[in-house]
Amino acid sequence: MLESLKKDVLEIAKRAQRDGLCKHKSGNFSAKVDETGYIVVTPTGLDREAMSVRDMIVMNLDAEVIENESGLRPTSEVLMHIEIYKARPEVKAVAHTHSAYATAMAVLAKPIPAIVYEVANLGLTQGRIPVAPYGRPGTPALAENVIPSIREADCVLMEKHGAVAVDDRDIYEAFLKAAYIEELAELYHHALTANGGQEPASFAQDELQKWAYPSEITFPNSK
Numbered sequence: 688m689l690e691s692l693k694k695d696v697l698e699i700a701k702r703a704q705r706d707g708l709c710k711h712k713s714g715n716f717s718a719k720v721d722e723t724g725y726i727v728v729t730p731t732g733l734d735r736e737a738m739s740v741r742d743m744i745v746m747n748l749d750a751e752v753i754e755n756e757s758g759l760r761p762t763s764e765v766l767m768h769i770e771i772y773k774a775r776p777e778v779k780a781v782a783h784t785h786s787a788y789a790t791a792m793a794v795l796a797k798p799i800p801a802i803v804y805e806v807a808n809l810g811l812t813q814g815r816i817p818v819a820p821y822g823r824p825g826t827p828a829l830a831e832n833v834i835p836s837i838r839e840a841d842c843v844l845m846e847k848h849g850a851v852a853v854d855d856r857d858i859y860e861a862f863l864k865a866a867y868i869e870e871l872a873e874l875y876h877h878a879l880t881a882n883g884g885q886e887p888a889s890f891a892q893d894e895l896q897k898w899a900y901p902s903e904i905t906f907p908n909s910k
């Protein structure tokens with residue numbers, strides 16, 4: 688069942704690894720089907736390059752396994768994915784990574800301020816990528832701790848752990864947001880370093896909200 692969604696989740700999981708967002712067996716990905724509330728989630732303990740469509744696991748939001756062709760275990764962090772889908776029913780996909788710069792900021796419990804305009808696309812409400820307090824990976828505490836931050840923003844750092852991004856369209860968009868988190872974390876690191884450790888200036892939330900494709904920009908052969 689859900690073959691096409693399984694394929695999408697698998698492809699993004701592999702791409703995230705190729706792009707350096709998650710190494711080896713770290714990180715996990717899921718996408719939800721609205722009609723049934725089923726989610727397709729990546730398995731645990733398998734090298735992503737060796738993963739196939741049949742290794743993707745279908746679960747419901749009660750954490751019951753609906754289909755598991757390969758018999759692998761779901762990612763140990765699936766509880767977090769489920770709690771996110773419950774807390775934000777519009778969310779269609781979750782991408783969780785341990786990318787280096789984002790995780791370094793998460794180790795420092797340092798929210799990433801809105802230092803460049805691109806953050807306007809990251810679903811922020813407080814002008815920052817917040818940090819969710821530490822919870823042991825795979826436990827209900829981790830899942831619960833992420834929720835207040837994921838209500839604040841589509842992109843969140845998880846203290847001493849990594850990053851999570853959600854999107855209300857699809858897994859590709861959630862993956863892009865995870866990639867932006869890493870890019871921003873790297874920029875922020877360089878800005879802090881170049882500035883002797885002092886905070887760079889950042890945008891306030893109301894400025895971010897004003898951003899849209901500028902009406903001043905027009906092209907001669909289109910509107």
Ligand SMILES: [Zn+2]
Nearest residue numbers: 714764824849
């Ligand atoms: Zn993790």
